[in-house]
Amino acid sequence: MVALHDGVRAVLVFLHGSGDTGAGLRHALAHVAGGHLVHRLRERGVELVTPSAEPRSYFLAPGQMSSVWFDRHGMDPRAREHTESLDQSAARLAALLDELQRAGISPHRIVVGGFSMGGGMALHLALREADRGLAGVFALSSFMCASSPAFALESARRAPPVFMRHGAADGFILPRWGEATAEELRALGAEVDFALVAGLDHTMADAEVIELTAWVLDRLGV
Template structure:
């Protein structure tokens, strides 16, 4: 098997001892640097911590079917943007391996997976859900902002199978703006409900007036939730 591709990334280092990590995945067509700049502009205070390293990888450019095959920095391909169509599993599975290497680098740096959170915006949130539900259910949590899973997603199936077997699953934090496309907001809310039914502890926050974007109130809630899952270690 070929080695997983190493992704470009930027990171915000902790100001103190590194004891936890966040992997934050951008939406389709963006980059890690672009998401990092957006977070810095929106979040007050910045999404930076004394003990947590925040990593922003960049998806490699690939032909993207909804753009008629034009190249775009996307985590996976879609046959179309629809909750009801099959997932493009070949590209999703390949990216699970590639991002899994980022997680393992943090493990080798001394951060156990129960001191990691995986999350993302839009497509990045869906990618994070695949990683957390399928391959890395032992992470501390997963967040999905303005995101949804397809109705018969293999991530949902994996969560259900793990719950039936008595395995643990990460806690889910999910947000969506009410002024996003109404269909997308409903898909996001349905995803949270399905994941909760599958066995995750899941919370869904609607933000009135928010479009398909990040906001300061959303980032404040996210920051507070992160600190409940990844508190500083006692000295």
């Protein structure tokens, strides 16, 4: 169950990266850019929701249970997508969106996004739930598989506006992978704001989080 504070006008659902948790992400956001995102959301009456992925066996960490939104058959974007685990997490997150709507939050007052794997999951969710009318979706240091079935969904052509940032020095999720995903989304007709962050590796930078905060508040109209 999601407990919303009194007076909440909108919601930001922020999904963590692989191996992290919602609590871990919230702790990180309280420190990056001096907690700028957290403070600005609170000022504008926007609830920050940071769900946690369910631990599962993860191909890239053999023999270990990991807090990941989905499994992989390989890291390279040419690898086949692990559709079963994606379907499971997408269903859980769609149920979260349903819960928010029942609590009185209209879809056009909800932005979904994430960092690393969380950003990839958010993009999947936005394409699958495009008919819901979300205000926007963002992905930081993220990508989707090149042959993802999500790109072929009819609903995907009604995807909400997309904000993507990627570290130009990211050696884990390569910048060209994020750029390719941005181009795939543009080919669907999505409005995509993509940019590389000079010198940034696989982490969140103060400047991009400040920029993201302004984008989120603009999309939510608060």
